[in-house]
Amino acid sequence: MMFESLSAEDTMALGEKIGRQLKAGDVLLLFGELGAGKTTLTQGIARGLGVAKEEYVRSPTFTLVNQYRGRFPVFHIDLYRIGSARELEDLGMEEVLAGDGVAIVEWAEKLFSDSATQNPLPEIERWIEIHIKIEAEDSRKITLKGHNLESSSHPVFTLH
Template identity: 50%
Template structure:
């Protein structure tokens, strides 16, 4: 998957703020996979995405419930927040029926690498590393992200620090 860019986020607040900017670009049907070790900021980033989308919170890690739906407060798409950490494989992800709602929502899947890539032909993959000072790598694939306008928006997003 082509890498759009990389940046360093100095604090958790920077991670959240970057998520807000990303959330403002997202629309119904977008799939975002978040990868990174425990404490790397996946849920913090999702909180920012939710704020950028204008959805009802609070957004917390759905580790034990697997998935949470956050309705829009502004008439936009809802946020489906999935934590695939406890899932045993793609079959268990299929049991969540995410593909039935994917066109109507923005879907963010933590720990989804190797499980959720086939939910949509369009995909943003974000890898976070580090615990306080975080490195972020953004990759994109699919028709949604291949237009010159979308590429420019994503490139601008990773050039912001």
């Protein structure tokens, strides 16, 4: 499914709608170039997951993962600085990703950069991919799709 966003506020509002539909154990992989709006969308998703407004959601810079308290634990992971999927294994991210919280991963491209690794997330069978494409300065095309996840089997795909 595809959405058109014309502003950062639009993207945040979409994120909030997405967040409201998420369930414990969901893994969201975010794809998109620098400045596409992955963090902006994550801020909305966190709101939708019930993370308090006072909690400042921004990309984890020095740590790989930030944790917020919402309806479930929310793990915000940014792989920008990671070298390869193999490095990720060393960091034990699988535990975070396979937990009872919701995991949101920026720069998910990095998970797929290791040709030696066939399934980047061996512990995880299904996830939701969100691709953000910069169309113009303020315009973004945002696509959602399930991986091993029938569109009919997750409430996030009932958004419109």
